[in-house]
Amino acid sequence: MPEVVLSAQNLVKHYPIKKGVLRRTVGHVKAVDGVTFDLHKGETLGIVGESGCGKSTLGRLLMRLEEPTSGSVAFEGQDFSGASARDTRRLRRNIQIVFQDPYTSLNPRMTVGDIVGEPFEIHSDVVPKGGRRQRVQELLDLVGLNPEHINRYPHQFSGGQRQRIGIARGIALNPKVLICDEPVSALDVSVQAQVINLMEKLQDELGLAYVFIAHDLSVVRHISDRVGVMYLGRLAEIGEEDEIYSRPTHPYTQALLSAVPVPDPTLRGKREQIVLEGDVPSPANPPSGCRFHTRCWKAQDVCTTDEPDLQPRPDGAGEHQSACHFAEPRAIVETKDVSNLQHDARFATTKVEELSEAGDTPVPDDRSTPARAEAMDPTAEQPQDTTRVVEDPTDRPR
Amino acid sequence: MTEATVAETTAPSDPHDTSDEGEVRSLASDAWRAMRHNPLFWVSAAMILVFVLMAAFPSLFTRTDPNFAVLAESRSKPGEGTWFGRDLQGYDIYARCIYGARASILVGLFTTTGTVLVGGTIGIIAGYMGGWVDSLLSRIGDVFFAIPLLLGAIIFLVSLPEFFNNNYLLVVLKVVVALVVLGWPSLARLMRSSVIQVKPNDYVQAARALGASPLRVIGSHILPNALAPMIVVATINLGAYIAAEATLSFLGIGLQAPAISWGIDISSAIVGLRTTPHMLFFPSLFLSLAVLAFIMLGDAVRDALDPKNR
Numbered sequence: 001m002p003e004v005v006l007s008a009q010n011l012v013k014h015y016p017i018k019k020g021v022l023r024r025t026v027g028h029v030k031a032v033d034g035v036t037f038d039l040h041k042g043e044t045l046g047i048v049g050e051s052g053c054g055k056s057t058l059g060r061l062l063m064r065l066e067e068p069t070s071g072s073v074a075f076e077g078q079d080f081s082g083a084s085a086r087d088t089r090r091l092r093r094n095i096q097i098v099f100q101d102p103y104t105s106l107n108p109r110m111t112v113g114d115i116v117g118e119p120f121e122i123h124s125d126v127v128p129k130g131g132r133r134q135r136v137q138e139l140l141d142l143v144g145l146n147p148e149h150i151n152r153y154p155h156q157f158s159g160g161q162r163q164r165i166g167i168a169r170g171i172a173l174n175p176k177v178l179i180c181d182e183p184v185s186a187l188d189v190s191v192q193a194q195v196i197n198l199m200e201k202l203q204d205e206l207g208l209a210y211v212f213i214a215h216d217l218s219v220v221r222h223i224s225d226r227v228g229v230m231y232l233g234r235l236a237e238i239g240e241e242d243e244i245y246s247r248p249t250h251p252y253t254q255a256l257l258s259a260v261p262v263p264d265p266t267l268r269g270k271r272e273q274i275v276l277e278g279d280v281p282s283p284a285n286p287p288s289g290c291r292f293h294t295r296c297w298k299a300q301d302v303c304t305t306d307e308p309d310l311q312p313r314p315d316g317a318g319e320h321q322s323a324c325h326f327a328e329p330r331a332i333v334e335t336k337d338v339s340n341l342q343h344d345a346r347f348a349t350t351k352v353e354e355l356s357e358a359g360d361t362p363v364p365d366d367r368s369t370p371a372r373a374e375a376m377d378p379t380a381e382q383p384q385d386t387t388r389v390v391e392d393p394t395d396r397p398r
Numbered sequence: 399m400t401e402a403t404v405a406e407t408t409a410p411s412d413p414h415d416t417s418d419e420g421e422v423r424s425l426a427s428d429a430w431r432a433m434r435h436n437p438l439f440w441v442s443a444a445m446i447l448v449f450v451l452m453a454a455f456p457s458l459f460t461r462t463d464p465n466f467a468v469l470a471e472s473r474s475k476p477g478e479g480t481w482f483g484r485d486l487q488g489y490d491i492y493a494r495c496i497y498g499a500r501a502s503i504l505v506g507l508f509t510t511t512g513t514v515l516v517g518g519t520i521g522i523i524a525g526y527m528g529g530w531v532d533s534l535l536s537r538i539g540d541v542f543f544a545i546p547l548l549l550g551a552i553i554f555l556v557s558l559p560e561f562f563n564n565n566y567l568l569v570v571l572k573v574v575v576a577l578v579v580l581g582w583p584s585l586a587r588l589m590r591s592s593v594i595q596v597k598p599n600d601y602v603q604a605a606r607a608l609g610a611s612p613l614r615v616i617g618s619h620i621l622p623n624a625l626a627p628m629i630v631v632a633t634i635n636l637g638a639y640i641a642a643e644a645t646l647s648f649l650g651i652g653l654q655a656p657a658i659s660w661g662i663d664i665s666s667a668i669v670g671l672r673t674t675p676h677m678l679f680f681p682s683l684f685l686s687l688a689v690l691a692f693i694m695l696g697d698a699v700r701d702a703l704d705p706k707n708r
Contacts, residue, residue: 063607089609097607105600109424109622115601118618122610169604
């Protein structure tokens with residue numbers, strides 16, 4: 001396994017709740033409450049969870065935009081929290097962030113050249129003054145924007161193009177880790193695919209490690225090597241991508257995955273959906289013991305008193321880290337891994353006349369689970385998926 | 399503004415390639431694009447230009463010495479040898495109206511500059527730092543805000559040492575200081591609120607994540623995006639400060655004779671309110687027009703910078 005670049009140890013962030021005239025602290029919102037993980041060189045760690053579970057706070061803690069209440073973040077073994085102002089500045093070169101909303105993450109009063117070039121102004125020793133403009137143009141080219149648009153303003157670009165500008169700013173200093181805080185959530189689906197493909201391309205070319213925070217399970221599956229599932233400020237489960245998606249052992253992960261829509265009408269009504277009861281408890285007053293026990297169908301007395309550790313637990317095929325006393329695998333309809341699939345020939349082009357030729361090929365059968373696929377036709381080829389990601393060559397500024 | 403100059407210096411050397419030039423998004427160019435179609439702006443700008451010319455070069459408008467009194471023609475009506483007539487002392491009212499613009503414009507400009515600098519700086523610090531710094535500065539601002547402008551200015555001006563009455567500029571400065579001391583909190587509040595509004599934006603966080611110093615974050619990210627409301631209010635306030643100067647001079651605690659100010663002339667014309675109303679009318683007209691011009695300009699600027707009107 002490659003070396004660890006970023007390591008979070010027992011990261012905690014509590015926000016005080018203040019009340020009354022004297023602003024007394026009456027409690028804490030436990031946004032992130034003890035998160036530990038390692039990020040290896042060149043890998044993508046997906047962080048999923050529902051709204052308010054502390055995903056974004058975790059990203060901001062890793063980025064050192066907020067001071068953790070306790071715990072530490074170490075970059076290549078060097079602890080961030082003890083670093084002086086100068087060391088922090090140097091460490092910031094190695095960790096950068098891409099934000100969710102491309103409409104608020106770019107200063108409307110700066111040109112694209114100034115936005116992407118700002119990292120070089122701040123860290124003036126990276127690129128000599130004369131070469132900055134050229135470097136900015138190289139970066140714009142790298143993220144698939146026209147380098148001649150260096151003097152344009154953000155309002156002249158579309159959402160996807162703006163997100164590319166944000167990525168260019170993020171990779172300007174050649175960081176080793178890029179924290180992506182829901183980088184595609186604000187984009188529409190076709191543009192999401194372009195941006196994700198760009199991020200994968202950059203990872204291959206620059207050896208970046210990503211912390212990919214998102215709530216879209218399919219997107220996370222597509223891009224991630226490992227996935228962590230968060231619930232109320234804690235990691236419920238973390239493991240390799242197929243361990244989480246094929247053999248989840250934590251009831252919360254199972255419920256989350258069962259809610260993912262599967263684009264297949266033949267499965268309508270046949271899937272077992274786990275519908276959780278109640279709402280997410282308030283992070284200001286999380287349940288005792290296991291945080292999920294108030295909504296868990298497996299909960300027993302021990303869950304209300306003992307907090308389960310995040311430790312390797314058997315998942316049927318092997319074992320991966322899960323924080324449940326009663327961790328066990330459960331067959332669910334999963335989202336499909338499309339990363340290795342070929343594009344369907346019918347949709348690889350937008351030309352109408354070619355559709356008639358390709359139209360004769362049979363529609364791929366559903367084989368969303370290995371069991372189903374075997375039951376239908378054991379000799380059939382690998383399942384083909386009708387969703388795909390296609391680089392759109394027309395995504396150029398008009 | 400600075401962005402405009404940066405765009406110029408980084409512009410490509412190839413003069414044929416104009417396609418990549420975007421519309422400049424500095425505050426000034428934003429405002430200009432919207433204002434140049436606004437008749438209100440052109441009317442007010444023309445009036446302000448005339449008043450500024452009056453203040454800078456009064457001899458362009460009249461050759462008469464405003465301090466040359468012809469007592470024999472005291473209280474003469476308009477048209478009897480002079481355009482606007484003569485006042486109680488026999489001064490030419492037209493000349494005094496022209497020369498009176500200087501005090502008003504100077505006080506207005508200096509006071510606005512002062513309140514923008516003091517109030518803006520304190521507002522930025524309070525909004526950016528937050529926490530106890532914000533509480534402290536805001537409470538200090540509240541203390542000054544609670545003092546009525548005129549009452550506070552009267553106490554302030556009366557208690558200043560005699561040294562400030564030595565020459566014209568010092569007297570003007572005295573009035574300016576009084577108005578700045580009592581006027582900064584409103585701009586500080588305004589600036590604080592718009593900084594608080596801009597600060598949580600992702601582009602500010604991104605700059606912090608890059609390791610930008612607080613000065614750079616404020617200078618190139620927060621300030622250009624938080625300045626608009628203050629510019630609008632400062633422009634409108636300029637008119638209000640001109641009126642305040644006239645009021646203080648009218649009460650005899652601002653500028654004092656032999657200095658020339660519309661407020662002083664209005665004050666001395668009160669005695670002839672029924673018999674010679676023209677002595678009161680002309681300085682009042684000039685004062686009203688000057689105040690109106692700046693408030694109209696403020697309105698035009700507000701229309702141009704208000705994002706809700708886009």
